[in-house]
Amino acid sequence: MYIARNEGFKIHALSFRYGQQHTRELESAKVIARDAGAANHVTISLDPRLFEGSALTGSEAVPENRSLAEMAGEIPPTYVPARNTVFLSMALAYAEVIDSRDIYIGVNAIDYSGYPDCRPEYIMAFQKLAELATRDAVEGNPARIHAPLLNMTKAEIIGRGIELGVDYTRTLSCYNPDSDGKACGKCDACILRLKGFKENGMNDPASYSKGSFRDNV
């Protein structure tokens, strides 16, 4: 969002409630959209029956304290069926409704992602689809899918956010935050985020639960 804003776009933010256990991220999204001066922020509720069978939607525990080697080279249990395809398709519809052409998505293909729908070839395929799917496309103005984080390391992402004025105390990456919104420090998302801050020579200013992995970083 901050990158899109920096590129001169007016922001219409979209978030999705898809049955994720960590719905606390939707409150954070609202706060950050306001921080960034978004023109509006819409949270779309999706039928959770479409997305069962993921650790994020509660079918099994979110893995904890995995090493980078354990995260590498496989699809993680936090994979959610076709999630980014659903998110992008809804963004495509909404963009046409509000007469926007530019869709930003924060997917990241490297640093142990493992998600099929975070890869460059996947984003390219959605771009091709978008060029055929809509009235705007037929009329010569297809949507452009932007994935500026796609090929950045987690350290680069965090560094870029700092340059752009992101207040990381307001952000939540954790898959399993506590009821106060404190991050667990143990899930893959926390571990990779903490690694990213460390590689920038910084401490993560966000709040972590007591006894979390962070104490050991």
Place this chain on the structure above:
Amino acid sequence: MYIARNEGFKIHALSFRYGQQHTRELESAKVIARDAGAANHVTISLDPRLFEGSALTGSEAVPENRSLAEMAGEIPPTYVPARNTVFLSMALAYAEVIDSRDIYIGVNAIDYSGYPDCRPEYIMAFQKLAELATRDAVEGNPARIHAPLLNMTKAEIIGRGIELGVDYTRTLSCYNPDSDGKACGKCDACILRLKGFKENGMNDPASYSKGSFRDNV
């Protein structure tokens, strides 16, 4: 659905409430899914804010009594933003959840369709996307998108349905049915359906409102 059943598949039917004015079609879908012996039928409710700006979602009147020439060669006012992309993406998620590989969609590219997301090149692009989007795809079992009506005329579609035992008194194609579920006989969908029956040398057995176009067919 009847074609998929005839090809040996167990049916998991999906319908969508997306803000269409003619929600009566969802009741018909439920009846027909039961007729066809579907294993289950799920109706997904979508946020109507994603699909504004179409005659089908109430932003303008559904056109009536258009000639075939008027329907030809342009995107109709009943186009709904990115609708089939949203439908297919949700089917892709749901298929992975229920461990299915075969997704059927009843799009039809000919006979004055004009919808960008009913064209063969669009369906091919979604197939390519599906081959990259999911865990199943990465594991060598991508979803297959079937669009058996794609290149059939409306007359052929109706003829095929009759062969397969579809009870057309139960079906609803109309964009603007009355409160009893009777078809208007005036919208594009009615006109093309009636033309399809006529080309089969048959009368449409469905119920139409009094004074509708049907009286003139």
